[in-house]
Amino acid sequence: MSEDMLDRLLEKLDLAQKVRLLSGATTWRTAGEQAVGLREMVTSDGPAGVRGEAWDERLTSALLPSASAIGALWDEDLVEELGGLLASEAVRKGVDVVLAPTLNLHRTPLGGRHFECFSEDPVLTGRTGAALVRGIQAAGVAATAKHYVANDSETGRMHVDVRASERVLREVYLAPFEAVVGAGVWLVMAGYNSVNGATMTASPLLAEPLKGEWGFDGVVVSDWGALRSTLEPALAALDLAMPGPQGPWGASLVRAVRDGHVPERAVDEKVRRLLRLAGRVGALEPHRPPRTPAFGPDDTRTLLRRTVAAGSVLLSNRAALPLDPSALAEVAVIGVHADCPRLQGGGSAGVFPAHVVTPLDGIRARLEGLARVVHVPGPGLGVPPAPLGTDWCGDPRSGRPGVLLRLLDEAGHEIYAEHRLSGRQLEPPVTPAARTVEISALLRPQAAGEWTFGIAGFGRMSLTLGGRTVLDGTFPCTTDDPAVVHVNPPLHTVRATLDTTEPVLLTARRELVPGAGRATVVAAAAPEPEAAAALAEAVRAARDADAVIVVVGTTEHTETEGHDRGGLSLGGHQDELVRAVAAANRRTIAVVNSGGPVELPWRDEVGAVLLTWFPGQEAGAGLADVLFGDSEPGGRLPTTWAAALTDAPVTHAHPVDGRLAYDDGVHIGHRAWLRTGGRPAYWFGHGLGYTTWEYGTVHAPAEVTEGSSFAVLVQVRNTGDRPGREVVQVYLARPESTVERPVRWFAGYAAVHAEAGASASAVVEVPARALRHWSEAEEAWRTEPGTYRVMVGRSAGDLVWSGTVEVRGTR
Incomplete structure (x- = not known):
């Protein structure tokens, strides 16, 4: 869509209409505007799959391997295919914007959200994220790079202030985002956290380097509920506040513009970006007609099965794998x-x-x-009991496997009821008259003994078992973390003895009160052996x-x-x-x-x-x-694994007085291990297959010019008796640098396939940026002239060749 067209659309809108577009219309939808032919755009969480607008276990989705498993693929073509699957799922569910990929890093092994992030390394994370973005957006569905930036741990994540130097941000934590902007990502999500004193929804980092230096022309959206004020985000480069319609913008932003506190051109720029996104996903008239998902059920299962094998990492093998099915009796x-x-x-x-x-x-x-x-x-x-399911629970009204969900009014009368499949209800269809959510199930216990029962949520809650109250209390909400309030509220448990395997009725009730969320979880567990x-x-x-x-x-x-x-x-x-x-x-x-x-x-x-x-x-x-040798385990570790937590060089994820200092600087992951001289259980890049490899000649240039990329050509031979895949990795070092550097750092990789006894050539492209560092004094990227070491190997700790390249300066 041309800039002239965007200008003409903007001219049709008054200030109130423009501001209304900058906040969500619902939890998952942006606002529409008939005056410019704009329909609502639908967003959905990722990257495990595309859920759609409802937390409803009956509305199923393809479930992908975790992002950490995708990070272990070291295969951008396969990652693009997975992006295509996410886009296909989005099309199937009427979703325009997938909230993925997550580009935060595995800074500490204690990070609670490791599974949603690709890697400890900014280069691998950037390449993997860019591939996923390309795959999603090739189908006309928007991808969202999140959580910008330094949102790498969960402790205090809503308010933590991360302290990191500009060099550390540029070289490590911003680098994956720069890579996906280069791949053309259409949205970037600002996190809950602050960086160097500024909350990310109002951070100067949204303007520079994101929109200025990098040229990002898409939409900066807040994480859900991250926007907490009107003026600062409006003056900064945030474009869209989610969810809505309530929030700090709306009428407050209109008033701020009219009072001269926020220039209207700032609002225009935000709307222009939103309209540009709408054009890209087909949300402007003429609206894109409904499309057919590219993946059918069989295609989905085949791709996901292949991905499980391709991302599985064989950490060690003492001739135990693969198993020969014909040689097994039991x-x-x-x-x-x-x-x-x-x-x-x-x-x-x-x-x-x-x-x-x-x-x-x-x-x-x-x-x-x-x-x-x-x-x-x-x-x-x-562990605490799991939510009720369909295995040994029945709807007490219909007898069907699952539970009965009811909404009760103030007098306790039923105003709504439906059969559900799970005791985990995050968004029950609440009506204005509803005062209580009730979930009941007829338990068919498989064993007598001491069972554990639980209920999760906030407010007044109770559990009754066979007509006897076993738990009753009021549990106030003491957090503003939406993941806790709306997804994982604390579970309160009680033990009760069942002396029979006859069916017994379990009933849970939770009073609905403002600010306590809608999540209710009812759980039970049989006696453990x-x-x-x-x-x-x-x-x-x-x-x-x-x-x-x-x-x-x-x-x-x-x-x-x-x-x-x-x-x-x-x-x-x-x-x-x-x-x-x-x-x-x-x-x-x-x-x-x-x-x-x-x-x-x-x-x-x-x-x-x-x-x-x-x-x-x-x-x-x-x-x-993998176990029976039909596929080779293809994964390589995207993160260094410690033998014990006490060995790990970077473990702190807990803020002190609200601040989390990234004192480790540029030494993250395998770089931190190399600096301390420690030895992990398994290095970044490690992974075995079902064959063996011999590295032969390596060709690397003796000299390159500052600002130029170069290639490393590596000959490898499959010396085993099976076909296989080898991931050839290149690392760099600058031992005599005038600036602080990692002992060595990851620069690139290439994967090759070869039949038994055959050879292959791996060409690893080393981009010019791999040689540079950020100069805080000059506020610019600089490349030191001089000698760099080039190392080739199978992991950060298993290097088989080393040479040098001389970098000639141009100044």
Whole structure:
């Protein structure tokens, strides 16, 4: 759309109409304006999938592997395909704007939202994010780069003031955003946090470098509820306040313009950007007609299954993998996560998949007719109870699997009722007369004993079991974090003994009060088995099996939006479980189901360690492909993993007096490990396949001119007996630099495929920006002339070649 056309549209709007466009019309929609043929634009959370406008478990979505799994792909073509799938899901759900990708970094292993971020490294994050943006926007759906900027931990995230130098921001935390702006992203989301004293919705960083130096011509949108004042964001470069219609702009902004506090040209510039976005997504007349999703169900399952295998990282392998199905008579599959895996992280990005292939499902399907599969869950995880579902709950009115949701008026009379599939209700269809939400279920307990029941939400809540009140209290809301208020309110639990397996009615009620959100969660958990007996059962199964697959991982309570992690332990008896079954059977494969780093104290005691991240809906199908050699585990670590939290060089995520100092500077991730001289369990870039590789000749230029890119050509040969994929990585160093530098830093990669015994050439492009640094004195990028080391290898800690390149200055 031409700038002249945008000007003509602007001329049709008065001040009030223009300002109305700058706040959301609803939680998920922007405002429309008939005078210029503008329809509402629909937004939806990402990147795990596209949920749409409603938190409704009946409205299902394709569930992708977590962003950390996508970061482990090191495959931009595949990432673009996944972006195309997100766009297809957006088209299916009538969504114009996908709120993804997340470009914040894995600064500390304790970050609670690791699963939603790609990597510890700004280069890898930028390349992966740019590929996802290209894939989404190729279909005419807008992508959103978030959360701008330095929103890298969850503790105090609504108000934390991150302190970082301009150089650190430019070289590390802003770099991924610069990369996706270069890829043409259409929206950037300003985070809740502040940077160097300015809240991001009013930060000067929105103007420079984002809109000025980088030339970003899209919309800067606030994170939901991040806008807290009128003047400062209006004078800054924020364009759109979400959600709406209530908020700090509206009539207050109109008055500020009329009183001369905000120039109308500032409002015009914001509206111009919003109209430009509308033109891009087909929201201006003539409106784009409805489109057909590019991915059908079979295409979706195939792509997601392939992605599980491609992102799985084989951390170690003592000839245990791949398993030969024809040589197996009995396989023991052990662990709670084998049958109840963690498929996605907790928080606002969650979606409801139509189906799930668990690890146990996938293994059973692959071995059907070939081997007997025995599942033993082992000890319980010791976590709070899970929301009611359809497995052992029934709607007390219809008898159908699930729960009954009712809305009651002030007198307790029913004004609305419907059957639902889950005890987790985040947006029940509340009417003005509603005063109470009630969720009830007829429990069909599988075992007698001491059960745990819970209810989550804010305000007055109660639980009754078989007509007996077991919990009743008032729980005030003490936070303004929307992830807590609207998605993950605290769960209040009580234990009660069921002395029968006969059905019993469980009823939960929550009074609706202003400011307490609409989320209500009702949960229950059966008695956990005695740990020693459960461990003994697992050991017996392991001892009798030809191979053991033990699946361990984190839970919704340890990796979620709104909270950072308290440690890296798997928790419960999981470490003890792995050690016990590994001692009973040398052919034990440990499958790790987590979104971010965890401690693996038994990693040298098992036959293989395979990391599957939060793998999405096709978890078990992709896992079986890897375990039995139908696919090679293709992933490489996007983040360095410590052997123990105490070894990690950067762990602090907690603000002090409201401030979080990025004292680590440019030394993030593997750079921090190199500076301290520590040795992690697994380096950034590490990952094994099912073949072996030999590195041959390396060609790199002896000399380049400042401001020029260069290529590193690496010959590799597949020395194994299977085809495979190798990810060749290039790192740089400047030992005699006059400015502080990392010991070495990641500069680029290229992946190659080769048949057994064949050779391949990897060409790694090193961009000119990889050599430069930000000069705070000159407020500009500068490249030091002189000698740089060029290193080639398989990870940040496994380098097989080193040479030098001389950089000639132009000044």
